[in-house]
Amino acid sequence: MVEADNKILLDWDALEVGETFEKYEYVLTQEMIDTYRKGVMDLEAGFPTIAHKVDVKQYNAKYRDNGSVNARCAFYCYSPPIAGNKITVRAWITDKYLRRGKNYIVTEAVSVDEDGRLIDRVITHELKQPSEVGKKWGG
Amino acid sequence: MGGLNRNYQIDDDITPIVKEMTQEAINLFEGSAGESGPSQFTDEATAKEVLGTEGTVASGRMSLTFAIEMLRRYFGADVFNHSGMVDLRFLRPVRPGDTITFSGKISGISKEANGSKISVAITAQNQKGDTTGVGQGSAIVPNAYLPPED
Numbered sequence: 001m002v003e004a005d006n007k008i009l010l011d012w013d014a015l016e017v018g019e020t021f022e023k024y025e026y027v028l029t030q031e032m033i034d035t036y037r038k039g040v041m042d043l044e045a046g047f048p049t050i051a052h053k054v055d056v057k058q059y060n061a062k063y064r065d066n067g068s069v070n071a072r073c074a075f076y077c078y079s080p081p082i083a084g085n086k087i088t089v090r091a092w093i094t095d096k097y098l099r100r101g102k103n104y105i106v107t108e109a110v111s112v113d114e115d116g117r118l119i120d121r122v123i124t125h126e127l128k129q130p131s132e133v134g135k136k137w138g139g
Numbered sequence: 140m141g142g143l144n145r146n147y148q149i150d151d152d153i154t155p156i157v158k159e160m161t162q163e164a165i166n167l168f169e170g171s172a173g174e175s176g177p178s179q180f181t182d183e184a185t186a187k188e189v190l191g192t193e194g195t196v197a198s199g200r201m202s203l204t205f206a207i208e209m210l211r212r213y214f215g216a217d218v219f220n221h222s223g224m225v226d227l228r229f230l231r232p233v234r235p236g237d238t239i240t241f242s243g244k245i246s247g248i249s250k251e252a253n254g255s256k257i258s259v260a261i262t263a264q265n266q267k268g269d270t271t272g273v274g275q276g277s278a279i280v281p282n283a284y285l286p287p288e289d
Contacts, residue, residue: 032171039167040204041158046220047207050200052172067179067189070199072274074226075207077219123226130179134191137232 010065012096012103012128020092021058030083046080047120054089055109055122069133071104072125078118086114094123103128146286147257153243156209162235165197168204192232199229202239202272206261209241214257214278227261227274238266246275254281 028048036048056068081087091109098104105126111119127133162181169180179186179196186195206227211219233239240263247258256279263272 032173035167036171039164039169039171040201040208041164042204042208044211044216045204045208046211046216047204048171050204050207051168051198053198053200069190070229072226072228073199073203074224075203076224077207078221080220130189131191133232134189137190137192 007064008062010063010128012105015093015096015105017093017095020090021062024054024058024089024091025086026052026089027086028081028083033083047075047077049081049087049111049120050075050122054111055091055107055124056126057089058091059093059105059107065128067130068105068126068128069130070124071127074123076121078120079113081111081113081119087111087119088113102132144284144286147245147248147255147280149245149248151245153209153213153245153259155240155242156205156212157238157240158205160197160201160233160235160237160239162195165195165201165235168198168201194234196232196234197237199227199272202229202233202241202263203227205239205241206243206263206272206274206276209243209261210259210276210278213243213259214280215284218280218284219278222279223276224278225261225274225276227263227272229272231265231269231271233263233265233271237271239271240264243276247277251279254279255285256280 033048036051037043037045089109089111094108095106108123110121165180177185179189186192206225243259243261246260249256258277261274
Protein backbone atom coordinates (compact mmCIF):
# COMPACT_ATOMS: atom_id res chain seq x y z
CA MET A 1 0.00 0.00 0.00
CA VAL A 2 1.24 3.48 -0.80
CA GLU A 3 1.84 5.67 2.26
CA ALA A 4 -0.29 8.79 2.63
CA ASP A 5 2.73 11.07 2.12
CA ASN A 6 3.53 9.41 -1.18
CA LYS A 7 0.09 9.74 -2.70
CA ILE A 8 -0.08 10.82 -6.31
CA LEU A 9 -2.14 13.87 -7.20
CA LEU A 10 -4.91 12.64 -9.47
CA ASP A 11 -4.49 13.59 -13.12
CA TRP A 12 -7.86 12.52 -14.47
CA ASP A 13 -6.72 12.78 -18.11
CA ALA A 14 -3.74 10.54 -17.44
CA LEU A 15 -5.62 7.97 -15.36
CA GLU A 16 -5.70 4.70 -17.27
CA VAL A 17 -8.84 2.62 -17.52
CA GLY A 18 -7.80 -0.89 -16.59
CA GLU A 19 -5.34 0.17 -13.91
CA THR A 20 -5.44 -2.59 -11.31
CA PHE A 21 -4.59 -1.88 -7.70
CA GLU A 22 -2.64 -3.91 -5.20
CA LYS A 23 -4.81 -6.56 -3.61
CA TYR A 24 -6.42 -5.57 -0.34
CA GLU A 25 -6.97 -8.05 2.47
CA TYR A 26 -8.88 -7.78 5.72
CA VAL A 27 -10.53 -10.02 8.28
CA LEU A 28 -14.26 -9.47 8.64
CA THR A 29 -14.96 -9.68 12.36
CA GLN A 30 -18.24 -10.42 14.11
CA GLU A 31 -18.01 -6.97 15.67
CA MET A 32 -17.86 -5.39 12.21
CA ILE A 33 -20.94 -7.36 11.18
CA ASP A 34 -22.86 -6.47 14.34
CA THR A 35 -21.99 -2.77 14.07
CA TYR A 36 -22.99 -2.71 10.41
CA ARG A 37 -26.32 -4.42 11.11
CA LYS A 38 -27.07 -1.95 13.88
CA GLY A 39 -26.23 0.96 11.60
CA VAL A 40 -28.49 -0.21 8.79
CA MET A 41 -31.21 -1.31 11.20
CA ASP A 42 -31.38 -4.79 9.73
CA LEU A 43 -30.33 -7.74 11.88
CA GLU A 44 -30.26 -10.05 8.85
CA ALA A 45 -28.17 -7.82 6.58
CA GLY A 46 -25.88 -10.22 4.78
CA PHE A 47 -23.25 -8.04 3.15
CA PRO A 48 -21.41 -5.84 5.65
CA THR A 49 -18.68 -5.68 3.04
CA ILE A 50 -20.64 -2.80 1.45
CA ALA A 51 -19.53 -0.46 4.23
CA HIS A 52 -15.86 -1.26 3.63
CA LYS A 53 -15.93 0.59 0.29
CA VAL A 54 -13.28 -1.78 -0.99
CA ASP A 55 -13.60 -0.67 -4.60
CA VAL A 56 -12.15 2.76 -3.78
CA LYS A 57 -9.93 1.83 -0.84
CA GLN A 58 -6.80 1.17 -2.87
CA TYR A 59 -7.53 4.06 -5.21
CA ASN A 60 -7.68 6.33 -2.15
CA ALA A 61 -4.46 4.81 -0.84
CA LYS A 62 -2.66 5.62 -4.06
CA TYR A 63 -4.18 8.91 -5.21
CA ARG A 64 -5.13 12.17 -3.58
CA ASP A 65 -7.83 14.38 -5.03
CA ASN A 66 -10.48 16.86 -3.92
CA GLY A 67 -12.72 14.13 -2.58
CA SER A 68 -15.67 12.55 -4.27
CA VAL A 69 -19.38 11.96 -4.26
CA ASN A 70 -20.89 8.59 -4.99
CA ALA A 71 -23.09 9.16 -8.02
CA ARG A 72 -24.04 5.58 -8.75
CA CYS A 73 -23.30 2.21 -7.22
CA ALA A 74 -24.09 -1.37 -8.22
CA PHE A 75 -23.70 -4.32 -5.90
CA TYR A 76 -23.86 -8.01 -6.87
CA CYS A 77 -24.49 -10.61 -4.14
CA TYR A 78 -22.90 -14.04 -4.48
CA SER A 79 -22.35 -15.43 -0.95
CA PRO A 80 -22.72 -13.63 2.39
CA PRO A 81 -19.32 -13.38 4.07
CA ILE A 82 -18.56 -15.40 7.20
CA ALA A 83 -17.28 -13.76 10.40
CA GLY A 84 -13.61 -14.43 11.03
CA ASN A 85 -12.74 -15.13 7.42
CA LYS A 86 -10.05 -13.21 5.58
CA ILE A 87 -11.37 -11.44 2.53
CA THR A 88 -9.21 -10.62 -0.46
CA VAL A 89 -10.24 -7.79 -2.77
CA ARG A 90 -9.12 -7.10 -6.32
CA ALA A 91 -10.03 -3.64 -7.58
CA TRP A 92 -9.44 -1.72 -10.76
CA ILE A 93 -10.43 1.36 -12.75
CA THR A 94 -13.15 0.12 -15.03
CA ASP A 95 -14.09 3.39 -16.76
CA LYS A 96 -13.88 7.16 -16.65
CA TYR A 97 -16.13 9.69 -18.33
CA LEU A 98 -16.92 13.36 -18.60
CA ARG A 99 -20.56 14.38 -18.24
CA ARG A 100 -21.88 17.95 -18.15
CA GLY A 101 -18.35 19.18 -17.62
CA LYS A 102 -17.77 16.95 -14.60
CA ASN A 103 -15.23 14.16 -14.24
CA TYR A 104 -16.26 10.70 -13.13
CA ILE A 105 -14.22 7.62 -12.28
CA VAL A 106 -15.72 4.13 -12.24
CA THR A 107 -14.08 1.58 -9.95
CA GLU A 108 -14.90 -2.09 -9.69
CA ALA A 109 -13.94 -4.68 -7.08
CA VAL A 110 -14.45 -8.36 -6.51
CA SER A 111 -14.18 -9.92 -3.04
CA VAL A 112 -13.28 -13.55 -2.37
CA ASP A 113 -12.86 -15.18 1.04
CA GLU A 114 -10.09 -17.47 2.27
CA ASP A 115 -12.07 -20.55 1.23
CA GLY A 116 -12.31 -19.28 -2.32
CA ARG A 117 -15.95 -18.30 -2.03
CA LEU A 118 -16.96 -15.44 -4.29
CA ILE A 119 -18.55 -12.88 -1.95
CA ASP A 120 -19.63 -9.89 -3.97
CA ARG A 121 -18.85 -7.44 -6.74
CA VAL A 122 -19.25 -3.68 -6.50
CA ILE A 123 -19.08 -0.99 -9.20
CA THR A 124 -19.04 2.66 -8.19
CA HIS A 125 -19.25 5.87 -10.23
CA GLU A 126 -17.61 8.69 -8.32
CA LEU A 127 -17.93 12.36 -9.21
CA LYS A 128 -14.55 13.95 -8.66
CA GLN A 129 -15.77 17.51 -8.15
CA PRO A 130 -17.73 17.04 -4.92
CA SER A 131 -18.22 20.75 -4.26
CA GLU A 132 -20.36 20.86 -7.42
CA VAL A 133 -23.04 18.74 -5.81
CA GLY A 134 -22.95 20.88 -2.69
CA LYS A 135 -23.93 23.85 -4.86
CA LYS A 136 -26.66 21.80 -6.50
CA TRP A 137 -27.95 20.55 -3.17
CA GLY A 138 -28.19 24.08 -1.85
CA GLY A 139 -25.85 23.74 1.08
CA MET B 140 -35.48 -16.40 5.78
CA GLY B 141 -35.58 -18.77 2.85
CA GLY B 142 -36.70 -18.49 -0.73
CA LEU B 143 -40.35 -17.59 -1.15
CA ASN B 144 -42.69 -19.34 -3.54
CA ARG B 145 -44.43 -16.63 -5.48
CA ASN B 146 -46.04 -16.00 -8.82
CA TYR B 147 -44.27 -12.97 -10.32
CA GLN B 148 -46.07 -10.54 -12.64
CA ILE B 149 -44.95 -7.39 -14.39
CA ASP B 150 -46.02 -4.26 -12.44
CA ASP B 151 -46.35 -6.16 -9.16
CA ASP B 152 -45.42 -3.88 -6.28
CA ILE B 153 -42.59 -4.79 -3.93
CA THR B 154 -43.33 -4.32 -0.23
CA PRO B 155 -41.69 -0.96 0.63
CA ILE B 156 -39.34 -0.37 3.52
CA VAL B 157 -38.94 2.86 5.48
CA LYS B 158 -35.74 4.00 7.16
CA GLU B 159 -35.30 6.82 9.66
CA MET B 160 -31.83 8.20 9.06
CA THR B 161 -29.88 9.32 12.11
CA GLN B 162 -26.32 10.51 12.61
CA GLU B 163 -25.82 7.57 14.97
CA ALA B 164 -26.79 5.13 12.20
CA ILE B 165 -24.41 6.85 9.78
CA ASN B 166 -21.61 6.72 12.34
CA LEU B 167 -22.21 3.01 12.94
CA PHE B 168 -22.21 2.28 9.21
CA GLU B 169 -18.94 4.14 8.68
CA GLY B 170 -17.41 2.78 11.88
CA SER B 171 -18.26 -0.82 11.01
CA ALA B 172 -15.44 -0.77 8.47
CA GLY B 173 -12.99 0.64 10.98
CA GLU B 174 -13.21 4.19 9.64
CA SER B 175 -12.78 6.49 12.62
CA GLY B 176 -11.48 9.71 11.05
CA PRO B 177 -13.71 12.66 10.16
CA SER B 178 -15.49 12.45 6.83
CA GLN B 179 -18.31 14.16 4.97
CA PHE B 180 -20.55 11.48 6.51
CA THR B 181 -19.62 11.93 10.14
CA ASP B 182 -18.27 15.46 10.56
CA GLU B 183 -20.04 18.71 9.71
CA ALA B 184 -16.82 20.68 9.18
CA THR B 185 -15.52 18.08 6.71
CA ALA B 186 -18.85 18.04 4.89
CA LYS B 187 -18.67 21.83 4.60
CA GLU B 188 -15.11 21.65 3.31
CA VAL B 189 -15.57 18.82 0.80
CA LEU B 190 -19.18 19.25 -0.30
CA GLY B 191 -20.03 22.77 0.72
CA THR B 192 -23.06 21.50 2.64
CA GLU B 193 -24.20 22.76 6.03
CA GLY B 194 -24.42 19.29 7.51
CA THR B 195 -23.36 15.71 7.03
CA VAL B 196 -24.85 13.39 4.43
CA ALA B 197 -25.28 9.64 4.42
CA SER B 198 -23.15 7.52 2.12
CA GLY B 199 -24.99 6.38 -0.99
CA ARG B 200 -23.96 2.91 0.05
CA MET B 201 -26.45 3.13 2.91
CA SER B 202 -29.25 3.66 0.42
CA LEU B 203 -27.83 0.79 -1.60
CA THR B 204 -27.97 -1.39 1.52
CA PHE B 205 -31.61 -0.47 2.14
CA ALA B 206 -32.59 -1.29 -1.44
CA ILE B 207 -30.82 -4.62 -1.06
CA GLU B 208 -32.76 -5.27 2.16
CA MET B 209 -36.06 -4.54 0.40
CA LEU B 210 -35.30 -7.03 -2.36
CA ARG B 211 -33.91 -9.64 0.04
CA ARG B 212 -37.14 -9.51 2.05
CA TYR B 213 -39.16 -9.82 -1.16
CA PHE B 214 -37.25 -12.63 -2.84
CA GLY B 215 -36.02 -14.37 0.33
CA ALA B 216 -32.41 -14.57 1.49
CA ASP B 217 -31.80 -17.99 -0.09
CA VAL B 218 -32.47 -16.46 -3.49
CA PHE B 219 -31.34 -12.85 -3.22
CA ASN B 220 -28.12 -13.37 -1.27
CA HIS B 221 -26.80 -15.63 -4.03
CA SER B 222 -28.12 -14.09 -7.22
CA GLY B 223 -29.33 -10.61 -6.38
CA MET B 224 -28.07 -7.23 -7.47
CA VAL B 225 -28.98 -3.58 -7.11
CA ASP B 226 -27.80 -0.65 -9.24
CA LEU B 227 -28.75 2.77 -7.84
CA ARG B 228 -28.16 6.33 -8.96
CA PHE B 229 -28.07 8.87 -6.15
CA LEU B 230 -29.98 12.01 -7.08
CA ARG B 231 -30.28 13.94 -3.84
CA PRO B 232 -28.55 13.78 -0.48
CA VAL B 233 -29.91 11.74 2.38
CA ARG B 234 -29.30 13.55 5.66
CA PRO B 235 -29.72 12.80 9.33
CA GLY B 236 -33.38 13.33 10.22
CA ASP B 237 -34.65 12.20 6.83
CA THR B 238 -37.19 9.42 6.48
CA ILE B 239 -36.55 7.47 3.30
CA THR B 240 -39.06 5.13 1.70
CA PHE B 241 -37.78 2.51 -0.72
CA SER B 242 -40.29 1.05 -3.11
CA GLY B 243 -40.16 -1.14 -6.16
CA LYS B 244 -42.18 -2.59 -9.00
CA ILE B 245 -41.45 -5.62 -11.14
CA SER B 246 -40.25 -4.33 -14.49
CA GLY B 247 -39.16 -7.47 -16.30
CA ILE B 248 -39.22 -11.26 -16.25
CA SER B 249 -36.91 -13.33 -18.41
CA LYS B 250 -36.04 -17.00 -18.59
CA GLU B 251 -32.63 -18.14 -17.40
CA ALA B 252 -31.05 -21.58 -17.50
CA ASN B 253 -32.45 -22.76 -14.16
CA GLY B 254 -35.08 -20.21 -13.33
CA SER B 255 -36.29 -16.73 -14.11
CA LYS B 256 -34.60 -13.36 -13.77
CA ILE B 257 -37.01 -10.97 -12.08
CA SER B 258 -36.12 -7.31 -12.55
CA VAL B 259 -37.37 -4.54 -10.29
CA ALA B 260 -37.50 -0.77 -10.79
CA ILE B 261 -36.49 0.88 -7.51
CA THR B 262 -37.24 4.35 -6.16
CA ALA B 263 -36.19 6.03 -2.93
CA GLN B 264 -38.06 9.11 -1.70
CA ASN B 265 -37.61 11.33 1.32
CA GLN B 266 -40.32 12.68 3.61
CA LYS B 267 -40.83 15.68 1.31
CA GLY B 268 -41.58 13.43 -1.65
CA ASP B 269 -38.26 14.21 -3.31
CA THR B 270 -36.65 11.31 -5.12
CA THR B 271 -33.25 10.62 -3.59
CA GLY B 272 -32.37 7.58 -5.67
CA VAL B 273 -33.54 5.51 -8.60
CA GLY B 274 -32.32 2.32 -10.15
CA GLN B 275 -32.99 -1.28 -10.70
CA GLY B 276 -32.37 -4.59 -9.09
CA SER B 277 -32.88 -8.21 -9.92
CA ALA B 278 -32.63 -11.76 -8.69
CA ILE B 279 -32.62 -15.09 -10.45
CA VAL B 280 -35.39 -17.15 -8.91
CA PRO B 281 -34.77 -20.89 -9.29
CA ASN B 282 -37.48 -22.97 -10.91
CA ALA B 283 -38.06 -24.70 -7.56
CA TYR B 284 -39.41 -21.40 -6.18
CA LEU B 285 -41.67 -20.72 -9.16
CA PRO B 286 -45.14 -22.07 -9.75
CA PRO B 287 -45.19 -25.01 -12.21
CA GLU B 288 -45.74 -24.00 -15.80
CA ASP B 289 -48.95 -25.10 -17.50
